[in-house]
Amino acid sequence: MEVDVRVQRPVAYDDEVVAAALGELPLPLGHADRVLAPFITIDGRVHGLTSNFLRHHCLAKPDLGTASRIASDLVGWVDFLVNHRGHHLFEDHRDPVLAATEEDFNAYYRRRQYGEDAHMLTGDGWRNAASAIKRLYEYLQRRYQHTPPFEIIKVGKEGQWSGTTISGYPPRRRSTGSAGIPLTPEYADYLLMGALRVDLNGRQQTYLGADRDHALISLALATGQRRHNLANTTTHELPRISPLPITTTRVADQITKGDAGGDALVFTHRLQAIWDYVDNVRADIVERTAYTPERPLHILEADQKRVRYEDPDHPRGVLTRLWADCDFKIRRRLVESDGSSPIVFLNEFTGEPLAYRSLQHIIEGARDFVRAHITADFPGGFRLHDCRHTYAVHLTVCIYRGVIADSLPEHRRENWIADNIAAAVELVKFSLGHASESSTRLYNQSATRFLAIPAEQFLGGN
Numbered sequence: 001m002e003v004d005v006r007v008q009r010p011v012a013y014d015d016e017v018v019a020a021a022l023g024e025l026p027l028p029l030g031h032a033d034r035v036l037a038p039f040i041t042i043d044g045r046v047h048g049l050t051s052n053f054l055r056h057h058c059l060a061k062p063d064l065g066t067a068s069r070i071a072s073d074l075v076g077w078v079d080f081l082v083n084h085r086g087h088h089l090f091e092d093h094r095d096p097v098l099a100a101t102e103e104d105f106n107a108y109y110r111r112r113q114y115g116e117d118a119h120m121l122t123g124d125g126w127r128n129a130a131s132a133i134k135r136l137y138e139y140l141q142r143r144y145q146h147t148p149p150f151e152i153i154k155v156g157k158e159g160q161w162s163g164t165t166i167s168g169y170p171p172r173r174r175s176t177g178s179a180g181i182p183l184t185p186e187y188a189d190y191l192l193m194g195a196l197r198v199d200l201n202g203r204q205q206t207y208l209g210a211d212r213d214h215a216l217i218s219l220a221l222a223t224g225q226r227r228h229n230l231a232n233t234t235t236h237e238l239p240r241i242s243p244l245p246i247t248t249t250r251v252a253d254q255i256t257k258g259d260a261g262g263d264a265l266v267f268t269h270r271l272q273a274i275w276d277y278v279d280n281v282r283a284d285i286v287e288r289t290a291y292t293p294e295r296p297l298h299i300l301e302a303d304q305k306r307v308r309y310e311d312p313d314h315p316r317g318v319l320t321r322l323w324a325d326c327d328f329k330i331r332r333r334l335v336e337s338d339g340s341s342p343i344v345f346l347n348e349f350t351g352e353p354l355a356y357r358s359l360q361h362i363i364e365g366a367r368d369f370v371r372a373h374i375t376a377d378f379p380g381g382f383r384l385h386d387c388r389h390t391y392a393v394h395l396t397v398c399i400y401r402g403v404i405a406d407s408l409p410e411h412r413r414e415n416w417i418a419d420n421i422a423a424a425v426e427l428v429k430f431s432l433g434h435a436s437e438s439s440t441r442l443y444n445q446s447a448t449r450f451l452a453i454p455a456e457q458f459l460g461g462n
Helices: 015-022 048-060 064-083 102-114 123-144 185-196 210-223 227-232 268-279 281-288 328-333 358-373 385-400 403-407 410-416 421-432 437-443 455-459
Strands: 005-008 039-042 152-157 161-166 246-251 262-267 297-302 306-310 318-322
Touching: 005 064, 039 048, 039 064, 048 064, 048 123, 064 102, 064 123, 064 358, 102 123, 123 152, 123 161, 185 210, 185 358, 185 385, 185 455, 210 227, 210 262, 210 268, 210 281, 210 358, 210 385, 227 328, 227 358, 246 403, 262 268, 262 385, 262 421, 268 281, 385 403, 385 421, 385 455, 403 410, 403 455
Parallel strands: none
Antiparallel strands: 005 039, 152 161, 246 262, 297 306, 306 318
């Protein structure tokens, strides 16, 4: 029978609860001992070693988000020891964490980096897991003089940084690419809740960039665009809301990897959040800020296909370009008639287009909130590019299920009928801008695992 190993949320110390349980007033508890920290249970009983370590961690660094991520990684290790390696805490009275050998850790490494897809971690996921386990055993070595079940070595760059790592267990390098971490529709919704900083009870933490982050992730999930496209797309190019479940948009060549732009399919139900941001929060930013790039290009008129602007450096003075032919340098010099940037996602304080690196920080913030406040099972290594993997898998399943074919007139359906996953992948590759099917196949290695999910869930239904 499988043993239940799980992370429990922090429980605040309450004098009245303790007094009611004891039937008398408890002894005074110092402020330093009132530490909020997650803890780990095995079959409902508190696991002392890992829970004491997490408490020690929170005493030094009271960051519940980080502590919850560490706890989630440690649960994976303890669960493996108990349920797969036979180290049962309550049978032989020896703690599984102390009983673990290097053979156990080697088996865990193989499972997480070379095992079945359901158990594998990304390279970043494995780094985080190994770091959490290493930190636990460093604590046990200091506190109980227990020798870790692996070699810990010092690493660093002279005069700059230093640290420790587990020797001999690096993240697996996949020369053939990565299937990424596609999310189920449920977990995609969790990520959007994380962007808004809303937990499962509907409570929202105050965060000024919430609507922008929610819109950015919605656009990433709706279109599958890469980071460079998301950072430089303008409001003029945003796809319009359609009554159809899937619509189309034009992906600009000049801001796309390998200049591989073109028409792409879009999940319509994701678009409302984007336009809500544009019409409300973004409009407020535009009203109270001014955008003054170096050598500005002032827009005279623009629509979904092209832009006409003044260029003082050009002999003609006024130029007209297709948006598809505007690279990121031109886009970041453009200024609307109201003094704003046409780029969709703006810094909430300055009104400037978001920096390229900020987009990954947005994903990390949403991801970490989900792991801390919604479910610790959310993948710790999830990246912005994994929204593209999610889009590819969702689109593959929808095409295979006939979602597009069923929404078209009879004479146009045949081109969108796919009677197998491979045929659906062939149709998806054009939306991703891939020249070869082999590139798209990397995004869809796990698509078959999603076939049991009802089609309406991929389209915003229940």
